[in-house]
Structure formats: structure tokens, C-alpha cells
Amino acid sequence: MIKKINFTVNGKKRELEINAGETLLEIIRKRLHLTGTKEGCGVGECGACTVLIDGTAINSCLYLGVWADGREIVTVEGLAKDGELSKVQKAFISEGAVQCGFCTPGFVITASALQSRGHSLTDIEVKEELAGHFCRCTGYQNIIKAVKKSLENETAGTGGDHT
Ligand code: FES
Ligand code: FES
Structure with missing residues (x-):
């Protein structure tokens, strides 16, 4: 139909x-x-x-x-604004959280949703939030660091930004 x-x-x-x-x-x-x-x-x-x-x-x-x-x-493809990568995308690069890259768009999207909640998370909380994602390459440590970095300076109630 x-x-x-x-x-x-x-x-x-x-x-x-x-x-x-x-x-x-x-x-x-x-x-x-x-x-x-x-x-x-x-x-x-x-x-x-x-x-x-x-x-x-x-x-x-x-x-x-x-x-x-x-x-x-x-x-x-919709995360960068005016040719500038989002804060989450930049954090994945700066923390070396990308190897083959196949899993990366999914992680970045979930991290962007977390960022929009407007507050930081502990390591355990990040792991729980990422539980639905598999990465065959990185061992997850740098991904967790990248997600935490992308949530730095987020204040509850303000919402995230993509800068
Ligand atoms: S392709 Fe959708 S969860 Fe794996
Ligand atoms: S970077 Fe290769 S699967 Fe995650």
C-alpha cells in the first residue's frame, strides 16, 4: 500500500x-x-x-x-550549522573517538540528544545512555570521554547548543 x-x-x-x-x-x-x-x-x-x-x-x-x-x-548530516561542526562532533574528533567511523553517526546523534537535555552526566550515566550502541573498534573509552566533553558547561534548563 x-x-x-x-x-x-x-x-x-x-x-x-x-x-x-x-x-x-x-x-x-x-x-x-x-x-x-x-x-x-x-x-x-x-x-x-x-x-x-x-x-x-x-x-x-x-x-x-x-x-x-x-x-x-x-x-x-543535519548537525553542522553554516559549515561548522557541532560541539558533539568536535568533541568526537578532539577525543579521538572515531576509528573506522561506522558507528560514529549513531553515537553522535545520541550524544546530541543528551546534550539537548542541558546537563552533564557521570561515566556510569553515559555508559547507560550509550548501551544501545556497539563499536567494534574503539573500546568505548574515548567515546565516553567525547560524550562527557560535549556535555561540559551544559546547564540544566538551558537546552543544548550546536556550537
Ligand atoms: S541498524 Fe538499526 S539498530 Fe542496528
Ligand atoms: S569506530 Fe569502528 S565501529 Fe566504532
């Missing part, structure tokens, strides 16, 4: 006709060609496909495209 959806992706309004069974991940990668969002497991285990949906980090491989109707989606 074909369905029409209207949604916003990285600030741009989009109207698409999709198959009712298509996942948001398929739409993002195959129709919109935003291939920064990765497909790892395809079954909700690895976190590589994570995107922001109305500000919440969600596995797009488990999310039907029809559910995206009327929603605001942000992929890793």
Missing part, C-alpha cells in the same frame, strides 16, 4: 510517497541519499541507524516511515 507522508529532514520539508512497510532508515538512505546514517544489524541491536525524531534518538531501522508523517527528523 502506498502512503504519502510530509515531514522535515534536516530543516527541509519533504513530501514522499512510500510503501507502508518501508522503514525510516530505508527512506533516509535509499530515497533521500543521506548515507551518513548507517545500517548495521537492521534489527535494533547496534545503534548505527540512530536519528533524532522530534529531538529523541531513535533506531530508524525499527521505525516505519509512515510514523514519520508530520515529524522532524535530524540525521548526522
Whole structure:
């Protein structure tokens, strides 16, 4: 069954006709060609496909495209503003949290959602928040450091920024 959806992706309004069974991940990668969002497991285990949906980090491989109707989606391509990487992206680079990079967009998206909550987290809390993400390369320590760095100077109630 074909369905029409209207949604916003990285600030741009989009109207698409999709198959009712298509996942948001398929739409993002195959129709919109935003291939920064990765497909790892395809079954909700690895976190590589994570995107922001109305500000919440969600596995797009488990999310039907029809559910995206009327929603605001942000992929890793939408985090930089005016050509400048976000605070989270910069922290991943400065802390050496990227090796092959396959997992990185998912981690960065989840870290961006954490940043928007506007407060710092302990190591344990960061580990809990990242529990849905797998990385085969880094051993996680630098990723945890990067996430903590990206949350530095965030004050409760102010919301995050992308500077
Ligand atoms: S591809 Fe979605 S969680 Fe692995
Ligand atoms: S950097 Fe390679 S899987 Fe994480």
C-alpha cells in the first residue's frame, strides 16, 4: 500500500510517497541519499541507524516511515550549522573517538540528544545512555570521554547548543 507522508529532514520539508512497510532508515538512505546514517544489524541491536525524531534518538531501522508523517527528523548530516561542526562532533574528533567511523553517526546523534537535555552526566550515566550502541573498534573509552566533553558547561534548563 502506498502512503504519502510530509515531514522535515534536516530543516527541509519533504513530501514522499512510500510503501507502508518501508522503514525510516530505508527512506533516509535509499530515497533521500543521506548515507551518513548507517545500517548495521537492521534489527535494533547496534545503534548505527540512530536519528533524532522530534529531538529523541531513535533506531530508524525499527521505525516505519509512515510514523514519520508530520515529524522532524535530524540525521548526522543535519548537525553542522553554516559549515561548522557541532560541539558533539568536535568533541568526537578532539577525543579521538572515531576509528573506522561506522558507528560514529549513531553515537553522535545520541550524544546530541543528551546534550539537548542541558546537563552533564557521570561515566556510569553515559555508559547507560550509550548501551544501545556497539563499536567494534574503539573500546568505548574515548567515546565516553567525547560524550562527557560535549556535555561540559551544559546547564540544566538551558537546552543544548550546536556550537
Ligand atoms: S541498524 Fe538499526 S539498530 Fe542496528
Ligand atoms: S569506530 Fe569502528 S565501529 Fe566504532
